[in-house]
Amino acid sequence: MKLGLRLPQRLGVDLHHDVVEAARTAEAAGYASLWTYEQLLFPESPVEPYAPPNVPWPESGRQTADPLAVLTAAAAVTEEVRLGTAVLIAALHTPVQLAKALATIDQISGGRVIAGMGAGWSTDVLRATGATRADRGRFLDETLDVFDAVWGPDPVTFRSPRVVIDNAFVLPKPASKIPVMLAGGASNLGRKSSSSALHRIARRADGWLPLLTTPGPAGAADLRASWNRIRELAAEYGRDTSGMELVVVGNVTFTDGPAGADRSAFVGSLDQIVEDIHTAEEAGADELIIDLNLQDWFTDTRRMLEVAVEIRERVA
Template identity: 50%
Template sequence: MRFGLYLPQGELADARQGVMTVAREAERIGYDSLWAFERTLFPLEPADGMGGVPGLPWADFYRHNMDPLTLLTLAAAVTEKVRLGTGVLVAGLHPAHALARTMATLDQVSGGRAVLGLGGGWSSDEFRAAGADVRRRGRSLEETVDACRALWGPNPVSYRDSRMVVDNALVTPKPLGRLPILLGGGKTERRAGPDRPQGRRLDPRRPRARGRRRHVEAASRPGRRSRP
């Protein structure tokens, strides 16, 4: 069994020192991986409940969240062995070309320790803020996976989808090895490959979703913390 730990992403008195301390100590005591999640804003009147569950209030720890890729880069600078993963990035909020280059750079500077966790997302407020269409989130997720694999492949690269075109170009940097991509949710399960573990999208009408709602509500009470 392997264990991972989420880096602190909230409002800290000294964010730099806090993240570095947690990263160093996590590696020292034997954690296998460090993770950071993505929330780009906290709507005061959200269009969607937390996790896509209708009516479920957003947890307070979403109110202040630092950029996950920046935190993972800082963690890479003070560790040697732990894997460094996004858990998760919302694919539709990111241009695939820029994301592929950023993740390949993280993999290079960390010595091949990067893991790209991607999800389709559930907050239409976040999609509107990014100028993206929430109705295309499933397709955007699939295209982002395909684009990253193509851009990380041998040069020259030629690739086309509904959001981008690369025509016979050199694209750098490349990951040091096969950078793992982990997926969560929905239609992407049908396309899961060796490094695409199957996720599950919870329907709020089903018992598992109702159980998750109770868990999140309990974890959001004063003095408790949870993670997405």
């Protein structure tokens, strides 16, 4: 199993220096991929909690730098690592512009982009761009349709409720096929599973981006069962599942000492975090994204990178 690292985007990051330093350091340390995430705004009184029943939004989210701008900076200073979004919320973007931005970054990077997409969940975030929770699935499907159209041969003709392209050239094209991975479909952050999300992943995606929330053998078994179900559905849709990837997200929260038996995955001591990495591997993950952006006690990115390098060395 390979390891990826989410780049620093949080409050307190020196964007002028830290993104480039993190990208270079992670590639040199042996990380296989670099990832960004999307959080458009931070509501003072959110409609929904960060996670049920009443988990507050993390303070680090008061600043989340633009994911595509950060990914572009990383593309310019690295040579081999894959560059992914985990995830972009489809309803926050105009589909054609998003397709063009991803294709441009893919050209800059020499064909290393992964488009991780999600439907979103926050009412506050969705309505800031004129969307609603009811729009989420429809807008995601439309965005995926636009990707298929404009990343294909020119001239492009495409029609949907929001997008009309009539016999036009849409350039640049990606340097190579951009894998599209989807989040959702499982009890991420305590939210209910969605059958429609599972079917969308199976029908449309090149891979799945779930969170690992339960540690130990039970967590591995649950994740493995969901992944097996997705691939079974994909086969029923007539798809070749051999190239589909399982890329697990680990949102790390360190505690002062070892966390108790009732802990969530990736919450606890460094030893427990390493155990959770192995749990993801046991579940059949092809790759695991280490996210250290939640650590309020990281006073600077250099400290975050020291921990990231230590994790990579421990796992290796």
